[in-house]
Amino acid sequence: xxNILSALSSLADIQIIFLILAGTTAGIIIGAMPGLxxxxxxxxxxxxxxxxxxxxxxxLLLGLYCGSVYGGSLSAIVINTPGTPQSAATLFDxxxxxxxxxxxxxxxxxTTGSTIGGLIATVVLVIAAPIxxxxxxxxxxxxxxxxxxFALTCVMSVSKEDIFKGLLACLAGLIVATIGQDPLTGDMRxxxxxxxxSAGIGLVPxxxxxxxxxxxxxxxSERVNAPKEIAKSSFxxxxxSEIIQRRVVIFKSAMIxxxxxxxxxxxxxxxxxxxxxxxxxxxKNKDKFGxxxxxxxxxxETANNAVTSGALVPTLALGxxxxxxxxxxxxxxxxxxxxxxxxxxxxxxxxxxxxFIGLFFINIAMFCLGALIxxxxxKIMRVPEPLLLSSVVILIAVGTYTISYNTFDxxxxxxxxxxxxxxxxxxxxxxxxxxxFVLGNMxxxxxxQGLILNQGNFFAFWERPIALTLLILTMxxxxxxxxxxxxxxxKLNKGTSID
Amino acid sequence: xxxxxxxxxxxxFFLLLxxxxxxxxxxxxxxxxxxxxxxVWYPQILLxxxxxxxxxxxxxxxxxxxxxxxxxxxxxxxIVAIVLAVYFLIFEQVGFIPxxxxxxxxLSWILGYRNIVVISSVSVIFVISIWYLFAEVFSVRPPxxxxxxxxxxxxxx
Numbered sequence: 001x002x003n004i005l006s007a008l009s010s011l012a013d014i015q016i017i018f019l020i021l022a023g024t025t026a027g028i029i030i031g032a033m034p035g036l037x038x039x040x041x042x043x044x045x046x047x048x049x050x051x052x053x054x055x056x057x058x059x060l061l062l063g064l065y066c067g068s069v070y071g072g073s074l075s076a077i078v079i080n081t082p083g084t085p086q087s088a089a090t091l092f093d094x095x096x097x098x099x100x101x102x103x104x105x106x107x108x109x110x111t112t113g114s115t116i117g118g119l120i121a122t123v124v125l126v127i128a129a130p131i132x133x134x135x136x137x138x139x140x141x142x143x144x145x146x147x148x149x150f151a152l153t154c155v156m157s158v159s160k161e162d163i164f165k166g167l168l169a170c171l172a173g174l175i176v177a178t179i180g181q182d183p184l185t186g187d188m189r190x191x192x193x194x195x196x197x198s199a200g201i202g203l204v205p206x207x208x209x210x211x212x213x214x215x216x217x218x219x220x221s222e223r224v225n226a227p228k229e230i231a232k233s234s235f236x237x238x239x240x241s242e243i244i245q246r247r248v249v250i251f252k253s254a255m256i257x258x259x260x261x262x263x264x265x266x267x268x269x270x271x272x273x274x275x276x277x278x279x280x281x282x283x284k285n286k287d288k289f290g291x292x293x294x295x296x297x298x299x300x301e302t303a304n305n306a307v308t309s310g311a312l313v314p315t316l317a318l319g320x321x322x323x324x325x326x327x328x329x330x331x332x333x334x335x336x337x338x339x340x341x342x343x344x345x346x347x348x349x350x351x352x353x354x355x356f357i358g359l360f361f362i363n364i365a366m367f368c369l370g371a372l373i374x375x376x377x378x379k380i381m382r383v384p385e386p387l388l389l390s391s392v393v394i395l396i397a398v399g400t401y402t403i404s405y406n407t408f409d410x411x412x413x414x415x416x417x418x419x420x421x422x423x424x425x426x427x428x429x430x431x432x433x434x435x436x437f438v439l440g441n442m443x444x445x446x447x448x449q450g451l452i453l454n455q456g457n458f459f460a461f462w463e464r465p466i467a468l469t470l471l472i473l474t475m476x477x478x479x480x481x482x483x484x485x486x487x488x489x490x491k492l493n494k495g496t497s498i499d
Numbered sequence: 500x501x502x503x504x505x506x507x508x509x510x511x512f513f514l515l516l517x518x519x520x521x522x523x524x525x526x527x528x529x530x531x532x533x534x535x536x537x538x539v540w541y542p543q544i545l546l547x548x549x550x551x552x553x554x555x556x557x558x559x560x561x562x563x564x565x566x567x568x569x570x571x572x573x574x575x576x577x578i579v580a581i582v583l584a585v586y587f588l589i590f591e592q593v594g595f596i597p598x599x600x601x602x603x604x605x606l607s608w609i610l611g612y613r614n615i616v617v618i619s620s621v622s623v624i625f626v627i628s629i630w631y632l633f634a635e636v637f638s639v640r641p642p643x644x645x646x647x648x649x650x651x652x653x654x655x656x
Contacts, residue, residue, distance in 0.1 A: 051637045165506075168513055168556060171549040175520060175542060182538035189538050190523050213583075220579045220610060221571035386610030387621055390603045393583065398595055398629060402639045410587035418580060422512075426505035427568055444541050451535035 003353035010055050010354055011361060019052075020358070023060040024365045027067020028373055029380055032075045032083045033388065036215070038068040038325050039431075043211045044392070046204045046332055047399030054336040054351060059358050061332055065325060066118055066308050066362050070370065073110040073301050074377050077103060086307070089276040089300035096292035104236035104374075109294050110301045111370035112238055113250060117302035118363035120254035121261065121309035125316075126356045128262070129345075132317035136342030141449035142461050146470035148443035151320035153477035155432040163481055166432045169423070173436025174443070176201055183445050196408040203331045205400050205409040206437065209416025210430055212396050216389050217421035235374035238294075249279050249295050250302050257303030261310020275303030309359055316340050316352065319442070324431035327438045502564040510556035517550040578609055594643015599626040 010016060023045070030041040041064045049057035072084030077094035090110065097106035139147065155170045179190045180200025191197040243250070253275040260271035279299035280289045289296045311326045319341030321327035333340050338348060345352055373380070400409050420430055454460035462468055500508075524539045524546070534540050586602045603622030604615075612618060627646060634640045634647075 048637060051639045164552070164556065164559070165509065168509070168549060168552045171545055171552060172513065172516075175517075175545050175549060178542040178545070185536055185538050187529075187538040189542060190520055192523060217576050217579065218571070221573065221576040222569075384612050386607040386612035387618070389610060390606040390622075391625055393586075393606060394599045394603065394626065394629060397587065397590055397599070398633060398641050401590060401595075402633060402641060405591075405642070407587070407591050410590060414580070414584055414587055417583075421576065423509075425500065425568070425571055426509045427502065428509060447541065448535045456534055 003350050004357070006350050007354040007357045011357060015056055016059055016358075019056055019060045020063050020362055020365050021369070023063025024067040024362055024369050025373070027064040027069075028071035028074070028366070028369060030064070031068030031071025032377065032380065037072075037084045038065055038086075039211050039328060040215055040392075041065075041068040042325060042328050042332075043204075043207045044395055044399065046207065046328070046335075047403050049332050049335060050204075050403050054333075054338055055354055055358075057332060057336055058351070058355060059362070061329055062308075062355070062358060063362050063365070065329070066305065066359075066366055067369070069305055069308055070111070070114040070301075070366055072304075073114065074107065074374065075381065077106045077110060077297075078377060079381065086272055086304040087300070089272040090297055090304075092276065092290050092300075093293050093296035096290070097294070097297065100292055102292065104234035105238065105294075106292075106297060107235050107370075107374045107377075108237040109297050111235075111367055111374070112243060113253070113298040113301035114305040114370070115363050115367040116243075116250050117254045117257055117304070117306035118308060118366065119360065120251070121258040121306035122356065122359040122363065124255075124258045125309040125313055125359070129313050129317045129352075132313060133342045133345040136318050137346070138466065139342060140464075141446040141453060142464050142467045143470070144446035145443060145450050145461065146464075146467035146474075147318060147320060148439050148446060150470045150474045150477075151439055152435065152443075153474050155435055161429065162427060165428045169428050169430070170432035170436040173433035173438075174440045175436075176206070176433075177437045177440025178444065183441060184448055196406075201412060202403070202409055203335065203437070204403055205412035206416050207328055207331065207434060208396055208400055209413035210420040210433060212392065213413055213417025214420025214424060214430070216392055216396075217417060218424055219385065219389060221421070235371055237371070246295065246298060249283075249298055252282075253279065253299040253302035254306045257306025258310035260303070261307035262313045271307045272300040272304040275299040305363075312355070312359075316344060316355070317342065319344075321435065321438060324434050327431075327434050331438050500568050500570065502566050502568060503560045505568055506556050506560035506563050510553045510560060512553075513549055514553035514557065517546045517553060521546050521550070575609070579606065582606060582609065591642050595641035596626055596630055596643060596646070596649075598643070599629075 026045075027038075027041050030036045030044075031038065042061055045060055045064055048060065052060065068084060069086050072087035073090045073094065075083040076087040076091040077098050094106045094110065097103060152170060155166050175190075177200075180188070180198055182189055188198055256275045256278060257271045260274060276289075276296055276299045279295050280286055283289065283293070283295055285293055285295065311321075311323055312329075314320050315326040315330055319330065319339065321330045330340055338344065338351060396413060397410060400413050401407070403409060423430060423433075450461060451458070462471065521543070524543055526539060529537050529539050582602070582605060586598055590598050600622055603626065604618045607618045607622075630641055630646055634645055
C-alpha cells in the first residue's frame with residue numbers, strides 16, 4: 001500500500017506528467033515516421049536519462065516505447081506504409097478502410113485497440129512479474145549464467161533472415177562488451193593502449209551510433225525516394241456498443257500479444273501477425289479480411305501494444321530482454337543504477353510499483369494523445385526527410401556529448417554508425433549485437449563467479465536443476481530452427497517426388 | 500552486392516577483427532593464472548568462436564545464394580560521414596550553436612532539400628530550441644557559447 005501511495009505521489013509530479021505526455025507524443029510521431037521505429041526513439045532519448053531521476057527516465061522511455069508501437073499504425077492506415085514493422089499487419093485492413101472513406105474510424109479503432117491491449121497486458125505484468133521474480137530469487141551465479149545463455153537464444157528469432165549472421169553479430173556484441181577493465185580483477189583488456197577505452201565502450205554512444213546514426217546513413221544512401229501520397233486524416237472513435245460487440249477479438253488479441261511479449265525474441269511483429277491470423281481463422285467475416293475489416297485492424301493493433309507490457313515481464317523479473325527495445329531499456333535502467341532481475345522487486349519495490357502504475361497512465365495518455373494527433377497527422381508527415389535527418393544528427397551529437405562532455409563518445413558514435421551501416425549493407429542484423437553487448441557483462445561475471453564457487457568445475461553447472469533446465473531449453477531453442485528447416489526441406493522433397 | 504559477396508566481406512571483416520583482438524589479448528602475464536581469475540580467458544573463447552564462425556561464413560560464400568541485395572549510394576553516404584566527422588570534431592571547440600547552425604543547412608542541402616528560406620529558419624529555430632531544452636529544462640549545458648551569453652553580448656552592445 002505504501003508503495004502504491006508513493007508511486008501515485010511520484011506520478012503527480014509535474015515533471016513526470018510532462019515526461020509522460022512528451023515521451024508518448026514523441027513516440028507516436030517517431031513511430032509514425034516510416035523507418036525510424038521504437039529502437040531509434042528510445043536510443044535518441046537515452047542520453048537524456050543521465051540527467052533525469054530513475055523514475056523520470058523510466059517513464060520517458062516507457063512513453064516512447066508504447067507511443068512508438070502505436071504510432072506505427074497511423075502511417076500504415078493513412079499512407080499504406082507501416083511506420084514500424086510491428087504495424088505491418090495493420091495495413092492489411094487499415095488502408096482499405098482509409099480508401100473507402102472510413103480512415104477516421106480506422107484510426108479510432110487502432111487507438112482503442114492499442115489502449116485496451118496495453119491496459120490488459122499491464123494487468124498481466126502486475127500479476128506475473130512478481131511471481132516470476134519470486135522464483136528468480138533462487139538464482140545464484142550458475143543459474144544467472146544459464147539464464148544469460150538462454151536469453152541469447154532470442155538472437156535466433158531476431159535474425160530469422162540469416163541465423164548464422166545473427167550469431168556472429170551476437171558474438172561481436174559479446175566481444176565489444178569485454179573491452180576495458182575486467183569486472184573481476186580490474187586488469188585492462190582490448191584497450192589498444194588507449195586511455196579512453198579503459199572504461200570500456202559506453203552503452204549510449206554505442207547504441208546511438210549503431211542504430212540511430214546507421215539509420216541516418218542508410219536513409220541517406222537509399223536510391224528510391226518516391227514520396228507517398230498523404231491523404232487528409234480525421235479521427236472517429238468507435239461506439240461503446242461496437243467495442244463490446246468485438247470484445248472477444250480484443251481480449252484474445254491482447255492475450256496473444258502479452259503471451260508472445262513474454263517470450264524472448266519473438267516480438268510485436270510476430271504477435272500482430274499471429275493475432276491477425278487467429279482473428280481471421282475464427283471470424284465469421286473471414287472473406288472480408290484484407291478488404292477493410294475492422295477485426296483485422298483491431299487484432300493487429302491490440303496485440304502489438306500488448307507486447308510492450310508483456311516484454312517487460314522477463315525484463316523486470318529476470319533481467320533478460322525480450323527484444324532489442326527491452327535490451328536498450330535494460331541498459332537504460334542499468335545506467336540509473338537499477339539492476340533489473342529478481343532483486344529489483346525486493347530492493348526497489350517502490351520503483352516497480354511506479355512502473356506498473358505508470359504504464360496504466362501512459363496507455364491512457366496514448367489514447368488521449370492519439371485522438372489529438374490523428375487529425376493533424378497528415379501535416380506531421382509532410383516534414384521533409386532531409387530536415388528530419390539533419391535534426392536527428394544534431395540530437396545524436398548533443399545528446400551523446402553532454403553525457404560525459406567527451407569528444408571520444410562522438411567518435412564512438414561515428415565508428416558504430418559506419419560499422420552499423422556496412423553491416424546493414426551486408427545483411428547482418430543489428431539487434432543481436434545489442435543483445436550480446438547488454439548481456440555480455442552478466443554472462444561473464446556469473447560464469448567466472450560460478451567457477452570460483454565450484455573450484456573451477458564446469459560440470460557443476462549441469463548439476464543445478466534450474467541451470468540444467470535452462471541449458472537444456474537453450475539447446476532446444478538452438479536446434480529448433482535447424483530441425484524446422486530440415487522438416488521443411490523433407491516436406492518439399494516429398495512434394496517434388498510425388499509430382 | 501549479392502548475398503554471397505556479403506558473406507565473403509562480412510566473414511573477412513569479422514575474421515580480421517578477431518585476429519586483431521586476439522593479438523591484443525596475447526599477454527604472457529596471464530598464462531599461469533587460473534581460469535576464473537584470468538581476464539583474457541573469456542574474451543579468448545569468444546574470439547575463437549567468432550574466428551571459426553567467420554571462416555564458416557567465408558566458406559559459405561562459395562556455395563551461398565546469388566540473390567542480390569539492395570545497392571546503396573555509397574558516395575552520398577561517404578560525403579555525409581565526412582561532414583559528420585568534421586562536425587563531431589569541431590563540436591567541442593566551435594560550440595554547439597555555431598557548429599549545428601552550420602551543419603543543419605549543409606546536411607539538408609546534401610540530402611537534396613533546396614528551399615533556402617525554410618532551411619535557414621528551421622536550422623536557427625531548431626538549434627536554439629534544442630539548446631534551451633538541454634540547458635534550461637535538463638540543466639545540461641551544451642558546449643560553447645550559449646543563448647544567455649549571446650543575449651548578454653547583444654544587450655551589452
